Amino acid sequence: MNSFSARVLDLVKRVPRGRVTTYAEIARAAGSPRAARAAGNALNKNPRPVRVPCHRVVSSGGKIGGYSRGVAIKTSLLRREDVFAKGGRIAGFEKLFFRFNKTA
DNA sequence: CCTGGGGCAGCCG
DNA sequence: ACGGCTGCCCCAG
DSSP: OOHHHHHHHHHHHHSOTTOBEEHHHHHHHHTOTTOHHHHHHHHHHTTSSSOOOGGGEEOGGGBOOOOTTOHHHHHHHHHHTTOOEETTEETTHHHHBOOOOTTO
């Protein structure tokens, strides 16, 4: 695993329960603002070994985004944390949005 | 709302 | 090491 992926995973692990963040935000915090896609790619493969709450990572604007095991699972996991997705969107996304500390 | 093009790291040949 | 394809995306039209 490379530093980028490692950073991405580490960042995702910091997202508190019941909160969500975006791929773009993670990419930014990881040091590559334009690498949201790459960040998602990293999440797709890495979360096998360790438990990474990928379900707390959504797309920009509060869209559900994707999930390797299926968006339905992702939605369920979120709902489990009192985060509800209505029509492919996170309800109250802006309030639940978690921003990383840049100095991390 | 849908379509097209761009940008970035990982993986494979 | 090199080049090309891919993806849980993003932004503009």
